[in-house]
Structure formats: structure tokens, C-alpha cells
Amino acid sequence: MQHVPTCVDQVLTVWPDWLQHMQQAATQSLKSNSCEAGLWAQDWAAYTVGSFHAAQHESTPALQAWMQSHIPEDAYCLVLINGVGCLPVSRLPMNLNHEGCIGTLQQCLKDPVQAAWIQAYFDQDNVSDVSERMQLENLSGLMDGMCVCLSESLDRPLHVVHWVDARARGQILCLRHCLKMASSATLDLTHWVVGESAVQCGLNVSFHGDLGVDAQCHMVRIQDMPDGMLLMASDDVTLAKQSAYDRFDLNLGRGQTYQRHQINLKGTGSRCDLRGVFDLDHQQQMIYPVRVDHQAAHTVSNQQFCALAKAEAIGAIESRVIVRPGAVQINSKQSMRGIVLDTGAQLKVRPELEIYADEVQCQHGASVGALDVEALRYLMARGISYQQARAMLIQALIQGVLPDHIDPSIEALLSQLYQLDQNIEVMSDA
Amino acid sequence: MLTIKGLSVSIDGACILNALDLKVPEGQVHVIMGPNGSGKSTLSRVLMGDDRYQVDAGEIRYRGQDLCAMSPEVRAHQGLFLGFQYPVSIPGVNNMTFLKTALNAKLKALGQPECDAMSFMALAESAAKTIGMDLEFLKRDLNSDFSGGEKKRNEILQMLVLQPDLAILDEIDSGLDIDALQAVAAGINALRDSSRSLLLITHYPRLLELIRPNRVHVMLSGSIVKSGEYALAMELESKGYGWLEPLTEGV
Ligand SMILES: Nc1ncnc2c1ncn2[C@@H]1O[C@H](COP(=O)(O)OP(=O)(O)O)[C@@H](O)[C@H]1O
Ligand SMILES: [Mg+2]
Numbered sequence: 001m002q003h004v005p006t007c008v009d010q011v012l013t014v015w016p017d018w019l020q021h022m023q024q025a026a027t028q029s030l031k032s033n034s035c036e037a038g039l040w041a042q043d044w045a046a047y048t049v050g051s052f053h054a055a056q057h058e059s060t061p062a063l064q065a066w067m068q069s070h071i072p073e074d075a076y077c078l079v080l081i082n083g084v085g086c087l088p089v090s091r092l093p094m095n096l097n098h099e100g101c102i103g104t105l106q107q108c109l110k111d112p113v114q115a116a117w118i119q120a121y122f123d124q125d126n127v128s129d130v131s132e133r134m135q136l137e138n139l140s141g142l143m144d145g146m147c148v149c150l151s152e153s154l155d156r157p158l159h160v161v162h163w164v165d166a167r168a169r170g171q172i173l174c175l176r177h178c179l180k181m182a183s184s185a186t187l188d189l190t191h192w193v194v195g196e197s198a199v200q201c202g203l204n205v206s207f208h209g210d211l212g213v214d215a216q217c218h219m220v221r222i223q224d225m226p227d228g229m230l231l232m233a234s235d236d237v238t239l240a241k242q243s244a245y246d247r248f249d250l251n252l253g254r255g256q257t258y259q260r261h262q263i264n265l266k267g268t269g270s271r272c273d274l275r276g277v278f279d280l281d282h283q284q285q286m287i288y289p290v291r292v293d294h295q296a297a298h299t300v301s302n303q304q305f306c307a308l309a310k311a312e313a314i315g316a317i318e319s320r321v322i323v324r325p326g327a328v329q330i331n332s333k334q335s336m337r338g339i340v341l342d343t344g345a346q347l348k349v350r351p352e353l354e355i356y357a358d359e360v361q362c363q364h365g366a367s368v369g370a371l372d373v374e375a376l377r378y379l380m381a382r383g384i385s386y387q388q389a390r391a392m393l394i395q396a397l398i399q400g401v402l403p404d405h406i407d408p409s410i411e412a413l414l415s416q417l418y419q420l421d422q423n424i425e426v427m428s429d430a
Numbered sequence: 431m432l433t434i435k436g437l438s439v440s441i442d443g444a445c446i447l448n449a450l451d452l453k454v455p456e457g458q459v460h461v462i463m464g465p466n467g468s469g470k471s472t473l474s475r476v477l478m479g480d481d482r483y484q485v486d487a488g489e490i491r492y493r494g495q496d497l498c499a500m501s502p503e504v505r506a507h508q509g510l511f512l513g514f515q516y517p518v519s520i521p522g523v524n525n526m527t528f529l530k531t532a533l534n535a536k537l538k539a540l541g542q543p544e545c546d547a548m549s550f551m552a553l554a555e556s557a558a559k560t561i562g563m564d565l566e567f568l569k570r571d572l573n574s575d576f577s578g579g580e581k582k583r584n585e586i587l588q589m590l591v592l593q594p595d596l597a598i599l600d601e602i603d604s605g606l607d608i609d610a611l612q613a614v615a616a617g618i619n620a621l622r623d624s625s626r627s628l629l630l631i632t633h634y635p636r637l638l639e640l641i642r643p644n645r646v647h648v649m650l651s652g653s654i655v656k657s658g659e660y661a662l663a664m665e666l667e668s669k670g671y672g673w674l675e676p677l678t679e680g681v
Binding site: 374375378379381383384388392393396399 | 478479480501502503505506507512514517518520521522523528529531532535536539571588592
């Protein structure tokens with residue numbers, strides 16, 4: 001076991017300030033001295049709050065090309081360019097029945113029926129008036145998001161793309177995603193947070209999900225942002241009886257990430273399966289707090305994360321499982337693996353349990369360490385190069401946390417991850 | 431094939447091999463016997479290029495080349511093979527993928543065309559047959575949840591697929607039942623020919639009865655103190671190592 005680095009704790013104390021900072025940014029531009037020990041203080045100090053022009057949300061050839069190679073032909077797709085829903089590149093179902101909707105926040109708010117539940121979500125954030133909130137947030141970036149309200153299963157996978165490019169430089173883009181699923185509805189959702197080129201900007205994204213009885217949501221979030229971007233994501237998902245939420249986070253990019261999960265297993269027998277693969281490099285930092293709240297009996301949660309840290313990257317995964325009084329016969333598993341690949345990199349994984357009920361089954365395992373040297377030696381003794389041996393071991397670890405069914409396009413992204421590892425230098429202690 | 435002269439090796443300042451001399455000519459099978467802790471495994475790992483050990487003195491020539499100048503993978507490409515005393519388990523790495531990767535790495539390094547899936551399967555199948563190993567093991571993760579005997583068989587399988595010129599087998603016969611021992615011996619004998627050499631490390635004459643080595647060496651305190659014919663192995667079996675102790679003095 002590696003010594004728990006104190007600097008991770010420092011990062012953790014700085015991050016809440018950053019969150020607050022992001023919120024303040026809605027009403028005032030950032031001043032260089034306002035961020036105490038801010039990790040990106042200099043970068044952000046240079047930011048001014050600008051106003052966006054329509055041209056900044058127009059599709060570009062780069063985006064079109066990216067879409068072609070990443071989004072399946074037959075999938076529904078909602079594209080947000082630099083924070084704003086962009087219709088020309090969207091492929092959405094035309095005939096959802098009248099209770100349902102798929103669209104951007106801006107569109108859905110125009111419909112009084114949809115506006116009502118969206119307002120309800122915002123109430124949870126203690127914002128009295130949606131339009132007031134939007135005005136506030138409009139001051140810094142822009143505000144839009146995805147709104148999906150399903151009264152029945154969606155017949156095809158839905159891809160939501162956040163595309164950020166150089167036009168968003170210096171902006172903090174605020175996005176609010178709302179998802180509401182009626183009983184027995186199913187949804188296969190892939191959420192891309194991607195960028196074209198290194199650009200300094202921030203994404204402040206919140207996601208509210210409400211799964212009805214027996215509903216099933218299978219969600220993948222792929223974060224492949226270039227250097228300089230900051231993603232603050234806060235996800236709240238509440239599950240009704242017998243519903244299921246499967247989530248896979250793949251963090252490939254070079255942006256800084258704060259990703260918070262709050263999963264409320266509110267209905268009896270509801271279950272969540274959270275997986276994550278995180279590849280951290282350079283001076284990347286990632287904070288990943290997860291809270292799984294077993295509020296009802298027979299609820300099930302499974303968490304499996306694997307983080308790789310190279311160069312001077314820092315990562316912290318903290319997962320707290322809470323078992324409320326009366327939430328009997330629940331089952332919870334937490335497994336976290338941190339692999340430190342360079343001496344300057346640091347990782348911390350921390351599983352926590354808070355149990356107030358009887359008859360619970362909880363398992364957790366967490367470890368941080370280097371790659372297994374004996375295994376490396378074994379592979380090399382058989383003629384496999386250090387680079388390839390390392391890639392094989394990393395691949396083995398990652399495979400261990402992947403969900404059973406994975407999209408071929410994600411498979412391809414992962415293999416790119418193993419190949420990237422072949423570019424690293426030869427073992428230093430030789 | 432292999433010539434070791436005056437080899438001294440240490441780890442963290444502790445001397446483990448001490449002015450060791452050993453010669454294994456082409457086409458011969460040599461055996462090293464010796465009490466626990468005498469340095470047999472250390473020698474095998476040093477030959478394979480384990481970077482934990484420091485070579486303080488002496489030289490190792492493999493087919494006339496300086497072995498110490500080669501990285502572990504180059505040694506493997508050049509025909510060296512070590513059957514580990516304790517093969518590691520690597521969950522998540524498929525046994526077949528691993529072996530195919532290893533074979534192709536070697537072929538590539540030798541400038542030969544890589545082996546496709548079909549011909550690899552044929553190779554693996556015939557090797558498995560030689561040692562009576564179920565092909566199901568190829569589908570599993572590398573040594574993961576294999577019994578001790580299954581791991582040893584898997585080492586022999588790898589050896590047969592990789593066709594090394596010099597195979598060093600470290601206690602390949604420890605913990606094997608009689609059937610497994612026969613199978614391992616069959617694998618070893620299948621590899622044996624006039625151009626290949628083997629160096630076996632063992633405690634038991636049982637394997638040697640099936641293999642009939644050309645020469646037996648005794649290692650004590652990091653040196654070879656006595657060498658002889660096959661009969662020496664029998665002598666050790668009845669007398670133990672104590673009578674050889676005086677030979678270590680002055681080494
Ligand atoms: N990696 C290591 N670190 C420290 N001591 C070692 C290491 N490898 C071997 N040794 C020591 O070297 C001596 C010889 O070990 P080994 O070569 O395994 O003996 P054998 O195989 O003959 O039983 C033992 O005293 C052992 O403790
Ligand atoms: Mg040994």
C-alpha cells in the first residue's frame with residue numbers, strides 16, 4: 001500500500017472552493033486574487049466573462065468529422081456546441097408521444113408541461129426561479145442542457161455530445177441535464193464530453209435523473225477533453241422501486257475533472273452499477289466523490305473503478321455507501337484499484353461505509369500500488385518488451401472493471417488507451 | 431552453449447553466488463542439485479536477466495556472446511527460456527494471447543514472419559498433446575487459479591511452443607504427482623536434440639530417471655562444489671549434502 005499523499009487532501013480542500021468559485025463566476029468575472037491556492041489560478045485569472053455570439057455555436061467540419069467516426073448512424077443524437085443546443089447536427093426522434101420529450105433545455109422550457117418538472121429539479125438546487133437561475137448563469141457562460149422525459153422506452157440509443165472548441169475560450173459553460181423516466185421505460189444513453197483542441201474553459205454540468213418503477217437507464221459518460229479544460233460534473237440520480245441505473249465513466253482526456261455522483265436507491269429492490277476507468281497523465285487532477293444511499297430494503301449497489309496515474313497526475317476516488325435504517329437485506333460492493341505508473345503521480349482511493357440497518361452485505365476492496373513487478377518480469381522473460389508487458393497488465397486491470405457489454409466504439413477508444421502506453425519510456429530502474 | 435566463469439552475484443550487498451563456474455555444452459542436459467538456499471534459483475534468474483541482482487564479478491557467455499549485455503526479452507529472443515520455480519498468476523491476461531504474443535515477439539526479433547492464429551493453434555495443440563494438457567487451460571487467464579502442477583505443465587507448454595535453445599527449468603518437478611511428472615519429462619525429452627541444451631534444477635532423482643542427464647552438479651553456498659555423472663545424483667539421494675560441506679571451504 002502506498003502512503004496516502006497529503007497533497008490529495010489539499011486538492012480536496014481546494015475543490016469545494018472551486019465549486020463555489022464557479023458559482024460566483026455567474027455574477028462576476030474572476031479576479032486573479034480571489035482563488036486561494038487555486039490550482040489553475042493563473043489560467044482562470046485571465047478569464048473574462050464574454051458574451052457569446054450565435055456563430056460560436058455553429059457546427060464545424062471538425063465536429064462533423066468527429067460525429068461521423070463516433071456516433072452510430074442509427075442513434076439519436078443531441079449536440080451541444082460550446083454549451084448551446086445545436087439543431088442542425090441533431091438527430092432526434094420526431095414522434096415521441098405528447099407526454100414525452102427529447103430536446104434541449106431551452107426548447108423544453110417553452111412547453112409548460114415540461115417546464116413544470118424541470119422547475120421541480122431546479123427547486124432541489126434551491127433556485128426559486130428557473131429564469132432567474134438562467135439569467136445568473138447566462139452571465140458567465142450560457143445555459144442549456146439536455147432534457148429527456150420518457151414515457152416509454154426509447155427505441156434507439158441516445159448520444160448527447162458536448163462539443164467544446166476554441167470559440168469557448170475563457171468561458172464557463174453551465175449546463176443542466178434533466179432526465180425523467182416513466183415506469184418500465186428503458187434508455188441507453190452515451191454522453192460525450194469532448195473538445196477539438198486545447199482551450200481554456202470550464203464546463204459546469206449537472207445531471208438530474210429520476211427513474212420510475214422498473215425503469216432501466218444504461219449510461220456511459222466519456223470524457224475526452226483536451227488540456228486546459230475543467231469539468232465540474234454533479235450527478236444526482238434517484239431510483240424508484242426495482243429500477244436500475246448502470247453507469248460507466250471513461251476518463252481519457254487531459255482536462256481537469258471533478259465528478260460527483262449521488263445515487264439515491266429510494267425504491268425497494270432498486271440497483272445501481274457504477275464503473276469507471278480513469279487515465280490520468282501530465283498534471284491532470286481528478287476528484288471523484290461517489291455517494292450511494294441505500295434508502296430502501298433489498299437495494300443493490302456495485303462499484304468498480306480503476307485509475308491509472310502517470311507523470312504528475314493526481315487522482316482521488318472516494319466512495320461512501322450509506323445504509324439507512326430499515327434498508328435491510330441490501331447488498332453493496334465497492335472495488336477500487338489505483339495504479340501509480342510514475343513516481344510523481346499520486347492516487348488515493350477511499351471506500352467508506354455508514355451502516356444503520358441490519359442484515360446488510362457489504363464488501364469493499366481498495367488498493368493503490370505500482371504494476372506487479374513479478375508479472376512484468378515474467379512476461380519479459382518470455383520475450384515480451386517492457387512496453388508491451390506494461391500495456392498487457394494495464395489492459396488486464398481495465399478489463400476487470402469493464403461492464404459486460406461494451407460498445408465497439410468504446411472498445412476502440414480503450415485499445416487506443418493501451419496503445420498510448422507503448423509510447424512511454426523504458427523502465428527507469430533498469 | 432553456456433559458459434559461466436567466476437560468477438559472483440549479490441543482492442542488497444549480500445553475496446549469493448560466489449565465484450561460480452559452469453559449462454553446459456550444446457546438446458547436453460545438465461542438472462544442478464543443492465540444498466535450499468544454496469542459490470540455484472538465483473542463478474536461474476540471473477541467467478534470465480532479473481535486474482534485482484547485481485553481478486559483481488565473472489562472466490556469462492551464451493553461444494559466445496556476453497549474456498549480461500542483453501535485456502531479458504533479448505535473451506528470450508536469442509533462445510533462452512526459464513521455467514520458473516514459482517510461475518506468477520496474471521489475472522486478466524489470457525494464456526493463449528500471452529503465449530502467442532511471446533512467440534510472435536520472438537519471431538519478429540529474429541526477422542521471421544509472425545505466426546497466424548491457425549498455425550499458432552496447431553503448434554499449441556501439438557505441444558499440449560505431448561504433455562497431456564487440456565487445451566481449456568489456454569483459454570483461461572495466465573496461471574490464474576491453476577494448481578501447482580498445472581502451472582508447471584503450463585511452463586513446459588510454453589517451452590515447447592517457444593522452442594528454446596537453452597532451457598533452464600527451476601524445480602519443474604516439485605509438487606507434481608506421478609502422472610504430471612511423466613508428462614513434464616515427456617515434454618523435456620521432446621525438446622531434447624543435438625542442438626539444444628537443458629539445465630535442470632531439482633531435488634529429486636525421480637525426474638532424472640526419466641531424463642537421464644549428461645552431468646550432475648552440486649551447488650553449495652553459491653558455488654558448484656562437485657560435478658559428476660548421473661550416479662552422483664543417486665549418491666546425493668542416499669547421503670545428503672553434508673559430506674560435501676568441506677568442499678565449500680576456501681571458496
Ligand atoms: N530477491 C532476494 N532478496 C533477498 N535475498 C534473496 C533474494 N533472492 C534470493 N535471496 C537469498 O539468496 C539465497 C539463495 O536463494 P535461492 O537462489 O532462492 O536458493 P535455492 O533456489 O537454491 O533454494 C537465499 O538465502 C535467499 O534468501
Ligand atoms: Mg529455488
